[in-house]
Amino acid sequence: MSTLRFFAIKETLNRKSVKIKEEKRRSEIFAENVYNTKKMRQTLTSDAFLSLTNAIEKGSQIDRAIADQIASAMKDWALSKGVTHYTHWFQPLTGATAEKHDAFFETIENNEAIEKFGGSQLVQQEPDASSFPNGGIRNTFEARGYTAWDPTSPAFIYGTTLCIPTVFVAYTGEALDYKTPLLRALQAVDNAAVAICKYFDKNVKKVNASLGWEQEYFLIDSALVSSRPDIQLTGRTLLGHASAKGQQLDDHYFGTIPNRAMSYMRDLENECMLLGIPVKTRHNEVAPNQFELAPIYEEANLAVDHNALLMDVMDKIARRHNFKVLFHEKPFKGINGSGKHNNWSLSTDTGVNLLSPGKTPMSNLQFLTFFINTIKAVNDNEELLRAAIASASNDYRLGANEAPPAIISVFIGEQLTSVLNELENVTSGKLSPQEKTDLKLNVVGKIPEILLDNTDRNRTSPFAFTGNKFEFRAVGSKANCANPMTLLNSIVAKQLIDFKIEVDELIAKKDLKKDEAIFNILREYIKKSKNILFEGNGYGEAWEKEAKKRGLSNNKSTPEALKVKVSKKALSLYSDLGVMNTAEVEARYEVELEEYIMRIQIEGRVLGDLARNHIVPTAVKYQNILIENVKGLKEIYEKDFKKVSKAQLNLIEEISKHIESVNNLVNDMTEARKKSNQITALEEKAKAYCDVVKPFLENIRYHCDKLELLVDDELWPLTKYRELLFTT
Incomplete structure (x- = not known):
């Protein structure tokens, strides 16, 4: 074991939990x-x-x-x-x-x-x-x-x-910044939603978008992180063989929170109370050393500020407890990564959650109006939603076995699917008295006030209805919530504006009553939005094929996903609502492409350094020990030398192959970076980094991880997965 790794682990084992004494009730210091x-x-x-x-x-x-x-x-x-x-x-x-x-x-x-x-x-x-x-x-x-x-x-x-x-x-x-467009989007959805609410309640003067984020993260001992340059510089492990025990037993999920982690959480929560961040929930997540916290829902702008502040506070409190917080979406290969589920809804100044069914058919009609319009907004803008959560780090997580796929779909559950099917099958035009009764009693009126437990959850869905809100599950743990929230509120605002125009035109042209016009438009929206609804397993290969048939996008990489941000449709959406002008949208597109390139570039440089200056020299050192061993065996067992030294010779040969592969791949990756850096067009450069440079990371890692299994543990220079994930 290397000296640095030894002292890092020794220091970790000597850590003591910092005990936090809470003098007052949290309600008193909030x-x-x-x-x-x-x-x-x-x-x-x-x-x-x-x-x-x-x-x-x-x-x-x-x-x-x-x-x-x-x-x-x-x-x-x-x-x-x-x-x-x-x-x-x-x-x-x-x-x-x-x-x-x-x-x-x-x-x-x-x-x-x-x-x-x-x-x-x-x-x-x-x-x-x-x-x-x-x-x-x-x-x-x-x-x-x-x-x-x-x-x-x-x-x-x-x-x-x-x-x-x-x-x-x-x-x-x-x-x-991220805040300015968010404030504009929130104003747009407020205006559009109030206009729709007037159909149902003339007293509504304001509609607030609410947000409840769920922050997932890893806690790793800071001494161990100091022995891992890849975690320090990129936020994730660029190499490292899986631990024999990972998350297979599901024994960490919702388990007893470790003492050190609990001390950290209590200190963090105390600080959050003082800062007015209403954190409420804490628990172990699926992967070892992975945790989650979640707040009470707040108005979206304040919730975004609180999440950005929280990540700063988490970092500072972690240092006090000798931890490093990892927000990277996929810090460890082979175990779950981290997300930041964004739970979104709309509420009026009269105290009504517009995505929660009420006690009367008319309240349910209001619910169906906002519910179906949101689905339509997602259906028409699924590529933009994918772009809103695109990043180099989130690419490692999306589509893995713990995160939603890159295909955007909406899960609403069996009961609401049945309700929409019934509504879709009503005849068009003016409703007969019988149809009106059927609608109110059989379709609209039968939706219960609380839908929280009337359907199972679908963890593979990127955008799921969960009773009285939509949960945008695909948002990455490192992300600023403002990005997806700006987009979501913008597309819903645009959809509500279009809906009102259509309803008013139908009332004027066909002399329909308001309810009938609303029903007619909603029915057409259901038909047009069916492709986005999916209740099955989002991880399966069958869904990829089915999604392709439905015409849904499957942009698996960030450069591919971001292109839609500067499409005519996107530019028109933002400019029409006054959320962003063309220069602001194009600037963000350029910034995100540049960040993608730099993230992959940094990872390539760090991995090249680790492979050349840490892994290969250690492998050569161990190989020399084996060679000396073989020489000694030859002196002692001259006649049976080949038989006695067969295992050592095979090991020497295997190590040589991996060393050669690592050296060649690092050389090739360096040349690929140099060629990519000569490209001036950002789109092409990002694509080159994605398609040409990035694959080297996994290939180099493969051979380094094989060497980790072959080289003497006493010599290995980097803290291993079993120590990072189980030594706290």
């Missing part, structure tokens, strides 16, 4: 470090409070004088809690969060000092726009960009810093 409505009411004047709540609820602008009052109150509150700095906290296209801290401290006349924070500092700041991914929107010499306060997401304190959630836009106005 949002203690958040400048929420309660704090606003306590610290603001009535005018300032009214202005701020109107901005949050109605999107109205805040007067600069009022902004000064809010900033002053926010500063005083923060100072009372020991805060020294403030930052505009935003989410650039890196996928991580960003912050630049400024002190409240200012000097004035006579060399005196004060704490200062005004409305101008609260509302707007100017970070460097050219140093973040921007897809060509900003040149290197055009550095100006702005962060602008988002009052709908409350400021919070982390450590000694007041964090103010903001959007990030270029000097020319284009969005350079």
